[in-house]
Amino acid sequence: MSDLGELLRKARDQRGLTLDDIQETTKIRKRYLEAIESGDHTVLPGPFYVRAFVKNYSEAVGLDPDEVLRLYQHEVPAAPVEQIAEPMVVRSPRRVKSQSSERLGKIGFNVMMWSFxxxxxxVIWVYVINKDSDGPKQVDNSTNITDASEPPVKNEDGVAGGSTNAPTNEPxxxxxxxxxTTVVFGSKVGKADQYDIGPIGKxxxxxxxVAGGRSWLEVRTESNKGEKLYSKNAEDGTTESFDLNGVIYINVGRADLIEIKVDGVLVPDGDRATSKKVLLQPLSGGSETPEGTITPSNDANQSQ
Known part of the structure; x- marks a missing residue:
């Protein structure tokens, strides 16, 4: 077994995954996965597929594919050099219109113009009708202006007045x-994207x-070494909720199958078929900038 295959196998065993699980996640045949672990690349279709399969395998077990390819580049064949060929100018064939198609086109154009x-x-007729119906309405003279026929009651000063409970002008x-809720990108912390969550005190x-398939999902407090809140392959349709009482670290195997929201506000994760690491940090102090964003006073960039 090669060093690369041993690394991938150990990472798979640590996550409790089988080759059948990796096959379902990456859509790579099981015999190709076995060949990668054993280091027998002759079974694979070609050099390009070796690199692609190793990259997808690494993402499925939570490893950085670029780092794996760099460390074990002596075991993985180099990508073939693409030959640049001059583009050939191809003239588009002239469309020959028959008399029937031209006649149908004229009829359709005439129908459209008449419909317009x-x-x-x-529209003009409806506007005129509505304008005539909105004329001034006569007031029914038989309706009394007030129900009371008694004279107004005078107050102690002899001045006629109404109710003693006068309305106040208090605002x-x-x-x-x-x-x-605001979700603002703060900085890059290691391999994770940190987002500041506002407003303060909420x-x-x-x-x-998870939507569209199975994906690895890991949720921890503070950083990738914090308390484990969730860690396993999540099935399609899985929905997990967490209270954002402090910094939360989220690691997903397939960002295109994962949707992260804070109070219904979507957190951008790239939406690609690769792993993604996100740090969600609630704002706990600071001042507002002129644009309305919050400058945090605590330093969460130490966690990763």
């Missing part, structure tokens, strides 16, 4: 509205949904 004219006439306090809810 009829539509304009209908009514507006009902406060909750600030919307209890956020993180939702991770």
């Amino acid at each position: 004219l009829i539509l304009i006439v209908v 009514v306090a507006p009902t406060p509205t909750e600030a919307p 209890l956020h809810k993180v939702e991770v949904k």
